[in-house]
Amino acid sequence: MSKQSLTGRRPAGPPGERTPLEAAADAAAGFGAATDEVDEAAAGVLGVNRTDLRILGLVEAAGAMTAGALAGAARLSPAATTAAIQRLVAAGHLRRDTDPEDRRRAVVTVTAETVEVVDRLYGPIAEAGHRLLTRYTVEELRLVTGFLELGRTMQLEQAARIRAAVQDPPG
Template identity: 80%
Template sequence: MFGRRAVRPSGEQTPLAAAADAAAAFGSATDEVDEAVAEVLAVNRTDLRILGLVDAAGTMTAGAVAEAARLSPAATTAAIQRLVAAGHLRRDTDPDDRRRAVVTVTPETAEVIDRLYGPIGEAGHRLLTRYTTEELRLVTGFLERGRAMQIAQAARIRNTARDPGV
């Protein structure tokens, strides 16, 4: 989002700079899709992230949601309450431990999520069928290493934010 472009003085990008810019633009486009879905569901981006985490897991405790979303217990409780009130999450008793609650995405919200994100997955799959097996291995390797790099950089930034000298 805030990355600097590596452009030759002539204005012509190097292949490395073009690839870096394309990766950044892909991330921005993904953010744009998530913003659109959040608007349709009438939730904020943090609540959308929680919905995504719970949808992927099937069922989660509030503690697991807090850990996965990197939120405080109080912020997680408030978000879960908002999402339950909006009809996006359902709170039930944990069948393995009757003393604690678990949350799941409601069937109605799951259907909306599938309707909104499903065509993106289908279009992406169609796009990927244009590539050879070797090209797909290259793309997969880049995405896996890029994801690991992004997670490491997020951790670095969080650690920097804890440093009072920054």
């Protein structure tokens, strides 16, 4: 959710009447909103909520994770993580296995069936994105990459700021 969606602010007129800065900011916000739409649709296909979809993404990216590592990566309490793992195991999306490096610990992995579904959902998006990127020169791609990397860092810093505000509300 962006400030634009909270305040209802919309561009004052047609795209030609916005400044380049406003147009770029609106395009970035629109891209984020479209990404949320994709994830919402994928969660619906998988029959999971958005937090569980995020957990599936974290586990798939890592290959295997302990519940403790997953709780840290997902920024969830151990209890919430355990409940999510139980839901995802029951739904057939995650599998519990013994950690090959420490037989006393369990790890979770994404099931092969879920990996196939996720690949079917997100694979075409990656292919379409690559096709779009081929329209740009190397210099333009460097500019886009730099913007996205800086934007990602800024977003993570803002998430940390918001979390800190919740922990230490103004008073």
